[in-house]
Amino acid sequence: MIIFEDVYYNQFKMMMGRDKTSLLQFIHDTVPVSQQKAVEIADRFQEKTIAKNEFLLQEGKVCKEFHLLDAGFVWSYTHDVNGDDVTTNFYSNKQVVCEMFSFFKQQPTKENFQALTDCSTWFISFADLQIAFHSMPEFREFGRSMLVTAYADLKQRMLSMVQDTAEERYNLLIHSSPDIFQNAPLKYIASYLGVTSTSLSRIRKEISKR
Amino acid sequence: MIIFEDVYYNQFKMMMGRDKTSLLQFIHDTVPVSQQKAVEIADRFQEKTIAKNEFLLQEGKVCKEFHLLDAGFVWSYTHDVNGDDVTTNFYSNKQVVCEMFSFFKQQPTKENFQALTDCSTWFISFADLQIAFHSMPEFREFGRSMLVTAYADLKQRMLSMVQDTAEERYNLLIHSSPDIFQNAPLKYIASYLGVTSTSLSRIRKEISKR
DNA sequence: CTCATTACTTGCCAAATGGCAATTCATTGC
DNA sequence: GCAATGAATTGCCATTTGGCAAGTAATGAG
Numbered sequence: 001m002i003i004f005e006d007v008y009y010n011q012f013k014m015m016m017g018r019d020k021t022s023l024l025q026f027i028h029d030t031v032p033v034s035q036q037k038a039v040e041i042a043d044r045f046q047e048k049t050i051a052k053n054e055f056l057l058q059e060g061k062v063c064k065e066f067h068l069l070d071a072g073f074v075w076s077y078t079h080d081v082n083g084d085d086v087t088t089n090f091y092s093n094k095q096v097v098c099e100m101f102s103f104f105k106q107q108p109t110k111e112n113f114q115a116l117t118d119c120s121t122w123f124i125s126f127a128d129l130q131i132a133f134h135s136m137p138e139f140r141e142f143g144r145s146m147l148v149t150a151y152a153d154l155k156q157r158m159l160s161m162v163q164d165t166a167e168e169r170y171n172l173l174i175h176s177s178p179d180i181f182q183n184a185p186l187k188y189i190a191s192y193l194g195v196t197s198t199s200l201s202r203i204r205k206e207i208s209k210r
Numbered sequence: 211m212i213i214f215e216d217v218y219y220n221q222f223k224m225m226m227g228r229d230k231t232s233l234l235q236f237i238h239d240t241v242p243v244s245q246q247k248a249v250e251i252a253d254r255f256q257e258k259t260i261a262k263n264e265f266l267l268q269e270g271k272v273c274k275e276f277h278l279l280d281a282g283f284v285w286s287y288t289h290d291v292n293g294d295d296v297t298t299n300f301y302s303n304k305q306v307v308c309e310m311f312s313f314f315k316q317q318p319t320k321e322n323f324q325a326l327t328d329c330s331t332w333f334i335s336f337a338d339l340q341i342a343f344h345s346m347p348e349f350r351e352f353g354r355s356m357l358v359t360a361y362a363d364l365k366q367r368m369l370s371m372v373q374d375t376a377e378e379r380y381n382l383l384i385h386s387s388p389d390i391f392q393n394a395p396l397k398y399i400a401s402y403l404g405v406t407s408t409s410l411s412r413i414r415k416e417i418s419k420r
Numbered sequence: 421c422t423c424a425t426t427a428c429t430t431g432c433c434a435a436a437t438g439g440c441a442a443t444t445c446a447t448t449g450c
Numbered sequence: 451g452c453a454a455t456g457a458a459t460t461g462c463c464a465t466t467t468g469g470c471a472a473g474t475a476a477t478g479a480g
Contacts, residue, residue: 081373088365088369154365154368158367159296161371161404
């Protein structure tokens, strides 16, 4: 409430950086490690902010950073044979934002990662990650767990494409990630679900009738 | 041609095991390592044979082995909400046969891995792999590369489900893995492609007309 | 070899999804 | 605030895919 205090607090934050509580929590949720080891892992991460519409990664470039999204929304997409965008994923909350193939193989990616809103992240560079992997077994476990989780999520999504109707996939998404619908245009969501935006519109109409 | 020699040779093979040429080749193709390191990695693998219809892994169990398929064909499948089988993958040639999530997290799997033909594999247990990871950075790279490759393959398949028609997916499969069609029933292939076996039958009919 | 079971194909029709174009709605830059 | 652009909805109809049931072919157990 008192202006002076706010000014000091903001200066304090500027110097100290954002606090790493959420990052530490994420590490604990990912691998079983002591508080001390979690802090050691978290120390390797730096903060970054990304303005709406900016890119974290662009097609043809090599992914050099592994991000944990602290606030904001990101989408990733690639192009199909006709040159149309196809959404590969949405990221929110405390999710990992990283094109695993390009990052771990250090080869050019086919995907684009773009901020849907202003974002703040914790990130580590590939070079720093390699160093940390080499010196800390706990960090290796953390890295492996990221990959395995991404793999399992992708498999679940692939199975959903095989087994579920477009409407079922829509319902799964709106229940698991309702905030995406506040932050991404429906046409991005349509291509994520594997339908045209025309069909998505009709699916929504059908559901709203009931 | 001379019976005696064959007998001796078979005894020799029994004692020595299959030769590891294909395994070494696989390691070299996966990560850039010296011949010596490749041999060290290969030394951690043991041989196994699996008879047709036997399971390498069953639903509810924890995946304890990581296999490289040396000969034969394997399919993996899970069950959808109606209890129907859904093929998750086919394995042939020199492919990795392993349920990555269950293996690396040591948690029960939802998938079954079954031999479509008699198979021979090279495998390493999770326990041995952990030891090897700990002591050999090259082995860690090898393991990570397996995961990243599996992830990239899965993403490609997911994108194909989104972008391509059933007929296009059929054509991709028959060109990339024609031998699967000699070794798996069409109904397994249908659920892999995300269509009913009725539809697959019609797709094949359409193609054969041309 | 024969029977029984399972896999595969086919016809008929229904349901789901797509393509295109017109219209309405929302956003953004000036 | 207003025009211009892009997003979303909707109608009409075509195409793709599915469901069911019947028939045929292939496979496997005894």
